[in-house]
Amino acid sequence: MEARKINEFEAGIRVEGFFMIKTVDCKITNSNNKKYLDFVLCDKTGEISAKLWELSEGEEEQYKSNTIIKVRGSILSWQNNLQLKIEKLRNAEASDDVRVEEFVPTAPFQPEEMFQRIKNYIDNMINEDIKNIVGIIFEQNKDKLNYYPAAKKNHHAIRSGLLYHIMTMLKAGDKLCEVYDFLNKDLLFAGVILHDMAKLYEMEANDLGIVNEYTIEGQLLGHITQGIKNIELVAESIGADKEVTMLLQHMVLSHHYEPEYGSPVKPMIAEAEMLHYLDIIDARMYDIKKVTRDTKAGDFSERLWSLDNRRIYKPMLHQ
Amino acid sequence: MEARKINEFEAGIRVEGFFMIKTVDCKITNSNNKKYLDFVLCDKTGEISAKLWELSEGEEEQYKSNTIIKVRGSILSWQNNLQLKIEKLRNAEASDDVRVEEFVPTAPFQPEEMFQRIKNYIDNMINEDIKNIVGIIFEQNKDKLNYYPAAKKNHHAIRSGLLYHIMTMLKAGDKLCEVYDFLNKDLLFAGVILHDMAKLYEMEANDLGIVNEYTIEGQLLGHITQGIKNIELVAESIGADKEVTMLLQHMVLSHHYEPEYGSPVKPMIAEAEMLHYLDIIDARMYDIKKVTRDTKAGDFSERLWSLDNRRIYKPMLHQ
Amino acid sequence: MEARKINEFEAGIRVEGFFMIKTVDCKITNSNNKKYLDFVLCDKTGEISAKLWELSEGEEEQYKSNTIIKVRGSILSWQNNLQLKIEKLRNAEASDDVRVEEFVPTAPFQPEEMFQRIKNYIDNMINEDIKNIVGIIFEQNKDKLNYYPAAKKNHHAIRSGLLYHIMTMLKAGDKLCEVYDFLNKDLLFAGVILHDMAKLYEMEANDLGIVNEYTIEGQLLGHITQGIKNIELVAESIGADKEVTMLLQHMVLSHHYEPEYGSPVKPMIAEAEMLHYLDIIDARMYDIKKVTRDTKAGDFSERLWSLDNRRIYKPMLHQ
Amino acid sequence: MEARKINEFEAGIRVEGFFMIKTVDCKITNSNNKKYLDFVLCDKTGEISAKLWELSEGEEEQYKSNTIIKVRGSILSWQNNLQLKIEKLRNAEASDDVRVEEFVPTAPFQPEEMFQRIKNYIDNMINEDIKNIVGIIFEQNKDKLNYYPAAKKNHHAIRSGLLYHIMTMLKAGDKLCEVYDFLNKDLLFAGVILHDMAKLYEMEANDLGIVNEYTIEGQLLGHITQGIKNIELVAESIGADKEVTMLLQHMVLSHHYEPEYGSPVKPMIAEAEMLHYLDIIDARMYDIKKVTRDTKAGDFSERLWSLDNRRIYKPMLHQ
Amino acid sequence: MEARKINEFEAGIRVEGFFMIKTVDCKITNSNNKKYLDFVLCDKTGEISAKLWELSEGEEEQYKSNTIIKVRGSILSWQNNLQLKIEKLRNAEASDDVRVEEFVPTAPFQPEEMFQRIKNYIDNMINEDIKNIVGIIFEQNKDKLNYYPAAKKNHHAIRSGLLYHIMTMLKAGDKLCEVYDFLNKDLLFAGVILHDMAKLYEMEANDLGIVNEYTIEGQLLGHITQGIKNIELVAESIGADKEVTMLLQHMVLSHHYEPEYGSPVKPMIAEAEMLHYLDIIDARMYDIKKVTRDTKAGDFSERLWSLDNRRIYKPMLHQ
């Protein structure tokens, strides 16, 4: 019996361990009309389809999404995919001492730490209106920022991913302001903090940082428009300077750069131009690092949709 | 001496009459360093370059844009364009009984009448939130609506053009609701009234309905985003239903249909889809009617940029 | 035993009723080399895969596409789709009093009524050449128009769908001519009636209005070119005015508007421009109405390919 | 006094010789209201703007487009372009023994010879329907083919250019049939002969092979649709085989290959595919040869619009 | 027991014969955890999935890709595809007298013959530098040219396909030089021979002409850049004329014509322009001939991806 991670499974072995239930459905077999449970299980390393063919009375009600189970079973190959045939399972108990957070991919910093670092950037802002608008919006969203990812599937689609994305962009922006010193730091950092904030309202995420769907308003308006609305209300409420309000909204509006990616106008101030590149660099570096993590030197990674379906080569040189 | 309209001028004739000064500049001749006045004059039928070569002392200060002058002169051909060589001119006086409004292209209905007709559509709305939001915004903008055009250069770029565009779309929308009777009239008519309202804030127009430039906010955000911000503040102020607010904003957001024309989302409700087509049909019918006004049956019109540079054929049949 | 419509089926229930055979194939099981029948059954509400596992001698020859059978069986879930396991079946008999037309989606008006309404528009035409060309072509195609759909899969892909599409466009066109009164009704209505007429030659449809394939000429030339050829022959045969012929052909040629949708030229007369928008509005309204029929208020419909893969939101407001 | 061709003119020289009037307009000077004549003159090598500043009584009526004049004058540089200042001119007389055909660019073969060569291809066709359709259409257009160019401005825009284009494509097609011997020569050669035939109806050309404008039908339908209409009438009149008619129309319809260049369908038979490439190769070879005629080895030619604005390099190697 | 080719298989028959193993995998059944062998078998006419359900001890190691086996079994239909259920099989033996080359699609000429014909073109070149560069590169690659295909999946994806593609293009190029006689044959033929030569380094092919993958350098640079590098080294090594080197590299660089197909510059010499069309014509004629081989007159072929997903019609006329 082996305690492997999902990405180490192979056909023919038997396994035992704790996994998180991503989804679970009760279905009926075609051949003999019997009920069975159809799971998708995951850990930090990946996910796998799993079947429980023999149900005891009432067992179908016992297992829930986003909880941990202990499982024993064997790995089969079914139509070129691995599948886990469950022999035995039970819900995790307090005494097992497993935490659901350990089963979902998470940012490499604690939310509290990231929160504090971003706060420091806000505290150092000079322009009072910018500082207030950003400060208010940041505080309003503190709770959700703890666990929200930055996307449903692409870059930073991990627990606390949005916070991590903001913090890394702030670091990189700070560095580049040393080279391009005519940039206004207040504006640039405000743009970084606000640019994706309305993703908290565009997507519905649970506290594991998993997005199940987009909200209705998210679909009808999108996070760029939602973000602008929010800035409007906050700026109005504090009687902020009109130009400041407009510049912050312009940065949010233009940060996707191309109309077909959702920005009806292109950046027309230096800080909006830089914001766009900070965003895309951080996304690309995240994706490249992630997709090559398990690639051997001298090989190509798998294709990644968010990298225009490219495969990334890992040089021998890097060894 | 002939009292022709500008579109009747031809090389070699002499003319006399009232014209509006569109622009006037004092320049210096290359050959002998003498000052002269370089005008663009217009009436309802078109515009022409005009030169006053001999200036009396102080005369260069006497003529202003958007005022009427009386002119006598002769028409020359200069590099394939007609030009008016001014022999005599003076500013129009009260006793001349000419009104500047008669020299700029204007909608075929009085603003008051159009205002009233649109008001009727609002009064008949059933949903209270829609009625209030549209009613408030319509009243807020009453003054500017009197004279604002719907565009700087394209369709309905005439005095009171925006009102005229709204009124005609409402008529057409009303008719099509008889055929497609599942449409919600409140939503559709609200969309028609609000869709271009923020053009009043995107463009700077004088009270002749002539746009000289776009506002700063108009360039950094655009009338679609400006319109959404305005709906947000008004809806917030009356505590309107969230869905109503979102639907009105969605209609404004999607009415250009394609991202490259400024709409980051496509219509996702029936009324938004119809709004888009009402808008484009009204623009196209306006442009086609205008560009073929002076075309002879059996001929093509000139090319019109806003019709994708097409020329329109005027059938013999139509005679 | 329940007499449900197909769109009411769910896994686990047993059903009994009449259905139309859309397709039927005799296949051999992998496991034991036995023959079985693989059906697709449909009614007005949808379609479902159905299997008859036990065949009696000669039974495989008894069931034909586009006929009605009476079936008893149970509904299973197979790879996330519902499937009907047939226990008992027979062909419908005269005494069952079921009509095949009731099993295929059909226009909401009788062909005769629609035929008459369109005929009225033709009778009211003033220009004799237009009236004759349209009249002749309409009469030539009377039989096929009874049942032809307007498309293989998209909008108006229902029995008598082409007639319905023409009639609705005529209504909408008539309404808009009240607003845009400079349009020539003869031309516009002729364009509406002729624009898709050659779909009768582009597609092969049975008398249930189901298209199985495109004709060879349909693929090599397409309905736009086929329609122009037909107008050419009819116009030549009656010695019609050259301009009239050319204008009718221009409207057919340009009605898809964009080269990539099959129109090598854009509309260059007002009526062709309007024809395009009448066509697209009618298609879009049809699709939106259809795709949201079963959507609950506050939800999105499924995606529809012919709506650029959009989902349509059904507002709570509409309740 | 020098008898140079237009492409040998340079600022400062004086010239004398015969030239063709391409256009002539009577204009009025800006400075002193005097009439002058504004010419564009040409010979086989190029064209030049020319002015006659001093007019004798009635002289403005004496010179007509597309006739030959004898001119003496000097060459000036005006705003970076050369200009001919006319000192003396008269219309060419019979005794001058100059022929207008010598002043326009012309195909390098006599029309009669090209006509005969193409006729041979038709005579050798095996399929009677193809032979008849092509033969009839070719004969119908014999007169215009004598002088029509293949285009208004691009490749083969020379007198008899269409005939020359057809003949060269037939030669190249014949050669390639030796390599790709599964091609049906009747179809391919018919496609070559018919593909641009309706340019005779799309454009208005004078008997010098100069196109002044497109016809109304040419603009509303285009030569591809016009060509298909013509094939339809001829095929109908001789009761040709339906497939033959359809294939010939398919080749005409698809020969521009891309929708945005006017072909709503792509080639779906081998001969249509080859026809497209024969057409484009002949156009490109013609343009490259022409644009590099006066280029020195080791230099680039000027840019040519019909070559996607490319400049062509003339290798040293070619010397 | 029937000795059919794979493209003659149908459900229900039993077959016996020799086939090549394209791939073979040992898998485990879902139902009872037993091992089975999952093959893809092929002959010159096509390929089929085959299963060996009962394995004797150690049998799973006996069968290898790209070798020949003798098989007996029956043909089933599984999810609309044919499948071969193996009853008996053994590896081919010397005494069977079957050659693996007979089981893969191959060019219709012997490599030696094609090699000699291409050599003749090189021998006849006049420019010494061109002759040397092409000669050296051709000799360097002689071994791989014997069996390399011209592509992984598209046109000429057959054994010796690259040689065949080069030879046919040379023939066609030679023919067209008779019509367009200003072309430099040395350049054109050199371009033909070199244009795809680096595909030998871009793809990894076995000696059956089957490409399994692209090389790392092939993915990071592509055959166009690889080809240019190779010309650079060879030209440098013989001290070739700079212009000659540059022209050969330009032809390779531009032969895909469009940036999105890998050519950053368009052809700027006549021979590069012609090279592009020779390449595409040969690819298209190959594909059309191949895809219509088994099509009946009056029918359409299946869709071919490399023909932009078109189906090709086979005229009745061709019979």
Add this chain to the structure above:
Amino acid sequence: MEARKINEFEAGIRVEGFFMIKTVDCKITNSNNKKYLDFVLCDKTGEISAKLWELSEGEEEQYKSNTIIKVRGSILSWQNNLQLKIEKLRNAEASDDVRVEEFVPTAPFQPEEMFQRIKNYIDNMINEDIKNIVGIIFEQNKDKLNYYPAAKKNHHAIRSGLLYHIMTMLKAGDKLCEVYDFLNKDLLFAGVILHDMAKLYEMEANDLGIVNEYTIEGQLLGHITQGIKNIELVAESIGADKEVTMLLQHMVLSHHYEPEYGSPVKPMIAEAEMLHYLDIIDARMYDIKKVTRDTKAGDFSERLWSLDNRRIYKPMLHQ
């Protein structure tokens, strides 16, 4: 008499000062056939057209491009542009103590300093092959790097602009490696130094850093392909590791990112991805800084072609 810079000129003033001759042509007036000199003059702030109407004998030979003259004259307005009417001029003399370098826009650092800084990055490289290849190529091009701009018209089109662009990118790259610390600095810095190096061979620039034209090879191959060739020869000469060579070439090949901008492949290693963004950020920051230099707070700059024709807004906030 005023000693203004060119960007301070206005119609009506008289000026005196030193200017550089950008171009000079001798032309002939239209009216009286007299020679005159037509100059374009420049200083660091801009350029202006200037005319010398009265020439003394032989004066036309005295003035040369890229030299300094002393000029006195007056500023006129001619067709909306300013023009300098020269009254008096002479060539600058040694005693004037003016240096031509002061009249052309130049990088803000001395070449020697930039050279040294870049050298330091090379000296710190760890991988010997990368260090050698980059070192050799950098030394080979030392002379040209002194004065070459990075482009003909766009960003860094100034004297020593290429060096300045490289140095700034190295700084920014160094900073970002602190945030994205998995990047290989050797590779990234090598990519920065080599990415545009072949612009030295693509463009012909004089020692003022002014590009007059592209080289023949520059047009037929482009700097990306030229750069790869150069790396190939140097790597071959030192027997460098194959992977290193390939990676450096891949970075050069992919740095324009999109095929339509000249990169046939997209970045497939992390360092190539970052290289692209360093390049575009440095170009954009340069352009935005330059175009807004003279813009007043609260205004938009002029449009800049290399910024997709955007105008840049200069916030009031920045004051």
